Amino acid sequence: MTREARKPKQQQFRKKKKRPCVFCIDQKELDYKDISYVKRFMTDRGKIAPRRMSGCCALHQRMVAKAVKRARQIGLAPYVVD
Numbered sequence: 226m227t228r229e230a231r232k233p234k235q236q237q238f239r240k241k242k243k244r245p246c247v248f249c250i251d252q253k254e255l256d257y258k259d260i261s262y263v264k265r266f267m268t269d270r271g272k273i274a275p276r277r278m279s280g281c282c283a284l285h286q287r288m289v290a291k292a293v294k295r296a297r298q299i300g301l302a303p304y305v306v307d
């Protein structure tokens with residue numbers, strides 16, 4: 226591969242088309258009492274999954290974070306996992 230044939234960096238690392246957020250598709254809200262579903266948006270250490278893991282849009286990521294925090298407060302979800 227010659228130097229001239231090389232593509233510029235922006236084209237080399239093309240972004241994959243982002244999957245739309247699960248809550249945007251189904252138009253549903255996350256219930257903080259539904260702990261098995263809330264746990265999907267937590268890491269194995271008990272942290273709230275970042276957007277790159279959860280795949281949520283900004284609006285629904287905030288909703289997820291709120292649901293996890295509520296679940297923690299009523300004792301359904303852990304604050305930390307050792």
Ligand SMILES: [Zn+2]
Pocket residue numbers: 246247248249281282283284285
């Ligand atoms: Zn969304």
